[in-house]
Amino acid sequence: MVTERLVQNIVNTSYEELPQRVLQHAKKSLLNWIGVTIGAINHETVDILMDITDELSKERQVTILGRNLKKDVLSAALINGTSSHIFDFDDTHLETIHHPSSPVAPVVFALGEKYDIPTKDLLRAFILGCEVELRISNAVYPSHYQVGYHITSSVGVFGAAVAAGILLKLNDEQMAMALGLAGTQSFGLREMFGTMTKPFHPGKAAQNGLLSALLAEKGFTSSKQVLEAKRGFANVYSPSHDLDKVLVNWGEVWELEKNAFKPYACGIVLHPAIDACISLREFAAPEEVKEIALKVHPYVLELTAKQTPKTGLEGKFSIYHTGAIAFLEKDASEDQYQDEKVHDPKTIALREKINPLADEQMAKDRVLATLEKYDGGTHNVYIEHATGSLENPMTQHMLNEKFTKLCKKTLNEEQIEQVIEKMNRFDELDSIQRVIECL
Amino acid sequence: MVTERLVQNIVNTSYEELPQRVLQHAKKSLLNWIGVTIGAINHETVDILMDITDELSKERQVTILGRNLKKDVLSAALINGTSSHIFDFDDTHLETIHHPSSPVAPVVFALGEKYDIPTKDLLRAFILGCEVELRISNAVYPSHYQVGYHITSSVGVFGAAVAAGILLKLNDEQMAMALGLAGTQSFGLREMFGTMTKPFHPGKAAQNGLLSALLAEKGFTSSKQVLEAKRGFANVYSPSHDLDKVLVNWGEVWELEKNAFKPYACGIVLHPAIDACISLREFAAPEEVKEIALKVHPYVLELTAKQTPKTGLEGKFSIYHTGAIAFLEKDASEDQYQDEKVHDPKTIALREKINPLADEQMAKDRVLATLEKYDGGTHNVYIEHATGSLENPMTQHMLNEKFTKLCKKTLNEEQIEQVIEKMNRFDELDSIQRVIECL
Numbered sequence: 001m002v003t004e005r006l007v008q009n010i011v012n013t014s015y016e017e018l019p020q021r022v023l024q025h026a027k028k029s030l031l032n033w034i035g036v037t038i039g040a041i042n043h044e045t046v047d048i049l050m051d052i053t054d055e056l057s058k059e060r061q062v063t064i065l066g067r068n069l070k071k072d073v074l075s076a077a078l079i080n081g082t083s084s085h086i087f088d089f090d091d092t093h094l095e096t097i098h099h100p101s102s103p104v105a106p107v108v109f110a111l112g113e114k115y116d117i118p119t120k121d122l123l124r125a126f127i128l129g130c131e132v133e134l135r136i137s138n139a140v141y142p143s144h145y146q147v148g149y150h151i152t153s154s155v156g157v158f159g160a161a162v163a164a165g166i167l168l169k170l171n172d173e174q175m176a177m178a179l180g181l182a183g184t185q186s187f188g189l190r191e192m193f194g195t196m197t198k199p200f201h202p203g204k205a206a207q208n209g210l211l212s213a214l215l216a217e218k219g220f221t222s223s224k225q226v227l228e229a230k231r232g233f234a235n236v237y238s239p240s241h242d243l244d245k246v247l248v249n250w251g252e253v254w255e256l257e258k259n260a261f262k263p264y265a266c267g268i269v270l271h272p273a274i275d276a277c278i279s280l281r282e283f284a285a286p287e288e289v290k291e292i293a294l295k296v297h298p299y300v301l302e303l304t305a306k307q308t309p310k311t312g313l314e315g316k317f318s319i320y321h322t323g324a325i326a327f328l329e330k331d332a333s334e335d336q337y338q339d340e341k342v343h344d345p346k347t348i349a350l351r352e353k354i355n356p357l358a359d360e361q362m363a364k365d366r367v368l369a370t371l372e373k374y375d376g377g378t379h380n381v382y383i384e385h386a387t388g389s390l391e392n393p394m395t396q397h398m399l400n401e402k403f404t405k406l407c408k409k410t411l412n413e414e415q416i417e418q419v420i421e422k423m424n425r426f427d428e429l430d431s432i433q434r435v436i437e438c439l
Numbered sequence: 440m441v442t443e444r445l446v447q448n449i450v451n452t453s454y455e456e457l458p459q460r461v462l463q464h465a466k467k468s469l470l471n472w473i474g475v476t477i478g479a480i481n482h483e484t485v486d487i488l489m490d491i492t493d494e495l496s497k498e499r500q501v502t503i504l505g506r507n508l509k510k511d512v513l514s515a516a517l518i519n520g521t522s523s524h525i526f527d528f529d530d531t532h533l534e535t536i537h538h539p540s541s542p543v544a545p546v547v548f549a550l551g552e553k554y555d556i557p558t559k560d561l562l563r564a565f566i567l568g569c570e571v572e573l574r575i576s577n578a579v580y581p582s583h584y585q586v587g588y589h590i591t592s593s594v595g596v597f598g599a600a601v602a603a604g605i606l607l608k609l610n611d612e613q614m615a616m617a618l619g620l621a622g623t624q625s626f627g628l629r630e631m632f633g634t635m636t637k638p639f640h641p642g643k644a645a646q647n648g649l650l651s652a653l654l655a656e657k658g659f660t661s662s663k664q665v666l667e668a669k670r671g672f673a674n675v676y677s678p679s680h681d682l683d684k685v686l687v688n689w690g691e692v693w694e695l696e697k698n699a700f701k702p703y704a705c706g707i708v709l710h711p712a713i714d715a716c717i718s719l720r721e722f723a724a725p726e727e728v729k730e731i732a733l734k735v736h737p738y739v740l741e742l743t744a745k746q747t748p749k750t751g752l753e754g755k756f757s758i759y760h761t762g763a764i765a766f767l768e769k770d771a772s773e774d775q776y777q778d779e780k781v782h783d784p785k786t787i788a789l790r791e792k793i794n795p796l797a798d799e800q801m802a803k804d805r806v807l808a809t810l811e812k813y814d815g816g817t818h819n820v821y822i823e824h825a826t827g828s829l830e831n832p833m834t835q836h837m838l839n840e841k842f843t844k845l846c847k848k849t850l851n852e853e854q855i856e857q858v859i860e861k862m863n864r865f866d867e868l869d870s871i872q873r874v875i876e877c878l
Contacts, residue, residue, distance in 0.1 A: 044658075045659070048654060048657040048658065048659050049654075051657060052650075052653050052654065052657065055511075056496060056498060056511045056512070056513055056514075057495060057496035057497075057498055057511060058496075058497065058498065059495060059496055059497065072494075072495045072496060073495070074495055075495075147675055148669075148670035148671075148674060148675035149675065180630075180631065180634075180636065181636055181639075183628065184626060184627055184628040184630070184631050184636055184640070185626050185643065186626060187623060187624050187625060187626045188623055189622065189623040189662075189665070189670055189671060189672065189675055190670040191619075191623070191662045191664070191665065191668040191669070191670040191671045191675075192619065192623050192661055192662055195619075195660040195661050195662060196659050196660045196661070197619065197620055197623055197659070197660065197661040197662070200620075200654075200659075201623070204624065211491075214491050215487060215488075215491065215639075218487040218490055218491065219483075219487060220484070220487050220635050220636070220639075221634040221635045221636065222631055222634050222635070222636035223628075223630045223631055223634060223636070225630070226628070226630060229630040230587075230630070231587035231628055231629040231630040232587075232628060232630045233628065235587060236586055236587035236588065236628055236630075
């Protein structure tokens with residue numbers, strides 16, 4: 001029954017029923033998604049996918065963002081979806097560690113461009129795709145994640161199928177079949193974290209979800225009870241689960257509103273420390289610093305205790321590098337995690353003065369930072385909610401700045417301004433082409 | 440360590456080390472696979488996949504068997520693999536209910552044709568691909584299957600990746616990465632049984648495995664410990680498992696030799712009853728039959744107690760229809776499961792005389808059949824091992840007959856003879872083209 005009722009909810013929720021604040025949040029999510037996708041689009045991970053898909057198809061249907069060329073819809077969904085997760089800089093539903101946009105937005109862009117679908121329909125497909133995947137994640141988290149599944153792909157595939165299903169105007173029966181096909185293609189092991197295969201997961205989930213809807217559209221049959229069946233998704237993929245969470249308060253509570261944007265290009269556990277080190281800049285120049293003590297929950301150090309990172313990527317797992325570079329450069333974006341930055345003598349000198357202290361009493365998302373200067377002066381900064389948390393979200397201005405930083409190597413200033421402006425009124429555009437022509 | 444040692448075994452096992460009897464069994468498996476693939480190639484399930492892939496790529500790289508046209512390698516692997524499982528008539532590793540050829544053979548045919556790879560190399564890739572998937576299945580069965588995974592796809596993806604990896608001449612490191620990519624793409628819910636999505640599973644597993652090897656060839660990174668890692672395949676997909684079974688007696692015991700071929704187009708539980716009813720033909724004409732009692736294990740009736748099947752497909756789950764049609768037509772192939780056959784008054788008249796009796800004392804693979812005639816005569820037939828079991832395997836002649844029946848609507852007599860003859864000496868052919876040109 002859960003799957004059937006979910007399908008009814010999806011099909012019967014019109015654009016007009018979507019609250020303004022949800023639409024606003026969706027437009028921010030899409031802007032953020034375009035930014036992280038373009039930011040990583042020249043990464044080696046993408047190069048390999050480009051090569052392989054070149055040999056499989058010469059169809060030029062929809063755009064690879066930031067690459068100025070087109071591919072067939074399934075390849076484009078794979079590649080754009082993968083690119084958007086390479087930096088681990090995409091949006092996050094904090095309650096389930098699910099990154100909602102990366103499997104769904106590539107499908108919206110692929111079908112939107114191919115069929116030139118009105119932007120309001122695209123927003124509806126994006127919002128409902130995200131809503132479904134996040135509600136299913138609520139139902140299986142944390143059990144599903146603890147078993148070892150990468151929830152962004154293993155559950156994200158449902159979101160991709162729903163978005164595609166809406167854009168292909170599937171009826172109830174077809175939408176149920178699409179969910180069945182999506183659920184049976186669920187995949188993604190957390191063992192792959194730290195390799196190219198991690199970002200491949202949401203890309204492939206986008207592709208699998210899109211394929212599911214394409215098959216259902218043509219009459220392909222699958223199960224209509226994929227969520228609740230004895231050998232269906234929840235029972236097989238999640239030892240404990242509560243499927244009531246899929247339907248509860250539909251249309252009243254929107255999970256997409258709980259979607260947070262990361263201001264910094266590293267794990268969220270380090271964000272309070274970054275905020276703190278940036279705040280401490282006003283009290284001392286780097287050469288005046290004797291020590292920066294960072295009192296954090298022990299969990300933070302479990303993940304980020306790397307004292308001498310050898311690469312920029314390792315720097316993301318180092319509270320020493322991250323604290324130092326944030327103090328020096330007032331930021332922790334991809335620029336601050338380039339290989340040369342972890343080898344820079346100035347950063348190294350300062351990171352040796354970072355002194356993290358584990359304290360069970362600190363909440364995981366907080367930090368107490370104490371700056372001690374050579375002249376004896378001390379300053380404290382307490383971060384209660386880091387930038388990018390739900391309590392202290394990134395403003396539109398901050399999102400625009402993040403977007404600009406991510407895109408500046410690929411797009412010129414005018415293009416960047418145009419994309420920001422157009423995504424801000426995406427629902428009023430006559431076509432998604434107005435955005436894509438700037439990319 | 441298991442994954443690393445497995446990779447060494449794969450890469451270091453040469454063609455010369457493969458025993459003759461394994462090579463013979465591989466050639467039979469491939470002939471059987473071609474037959475079941477061509478037999479279903481005009482099914483609606485295949486039509487839909489053909490349509491969708493047509494829109495995605497116009498590349499003409501390798502042949503869709505029995506369709507006289509070509510597609511890109513990934514689409515061909517998907518379509519040929521799906522077709523081969525539509526009739527549930529492909530080969531079976533009885534200990535794990537894994538159908539080894541359907542995810543592996545399509546990859547061998549796709550790369551073999553694209554690069555015109557010598558047939559001996561193709562046999563090696565097929566054998567090692569099957570060996571790896573069946574050994575992994577041994578390690579996770581029955582736990583993995585009981586959770587609800589369709590083992591033919593969820594484990595078959597490893598076999599597909601290995602076969603592709605061998606044909607692409609991956610080195611140890613690349614082969615490990617290919618296994619990692621395959622494992623993370625493992626999928627397939629048993630909930631989908633009875634729908635088009637069931638045969639889609641091995642097709643998609645073939646495609647996922649091939650993609651894994653293509654990515655690894657280009658340097659895509661994944662985990663090198665996919666089987667044994669804390670959040671790797673075995674721990675995530677199978678609550679209990681014994682990974683020692685992956686390596687034990689490598690090169691001495693060949694799982695592929697335990698691969699059985701089905702003579703009849705229905706579940707194996709009905710095969711003893713079919714053998715029995717065919718044997719009883721010599722004792723009576725249909726109109727002389729008063730009753731045919733079939734004493735079977737209760738499990739057989741759990742699966743096949745459908746008294747009045749409405750479609751040919753339902754006939755496969757009816758011991759009544761199956762016993763009657765086997766008596767009438769001396770066979771239980773696809774022909775005997777056409778819709779008109781279950782509605783034929785002659786079959787209906789006889790199926791009402793089939794009287795199955797559940798008996799805990801009967802082994803699951805046996806039957807005691809008792810024919811009672813109107814004239815008072817009775818005849819017993821006891822089937823200890825049904826045709827197609829490991830103890831009573833199909834002969835080459837029977838396999839050739841099965842192949843002929845499956846292909847007769849698509850190929851002419853001469854083509855059929857040629858394929859049988861060529862597959863019988865596949866290792867001596869100068870090219871796989873010699874087979875494909877007949878299809």
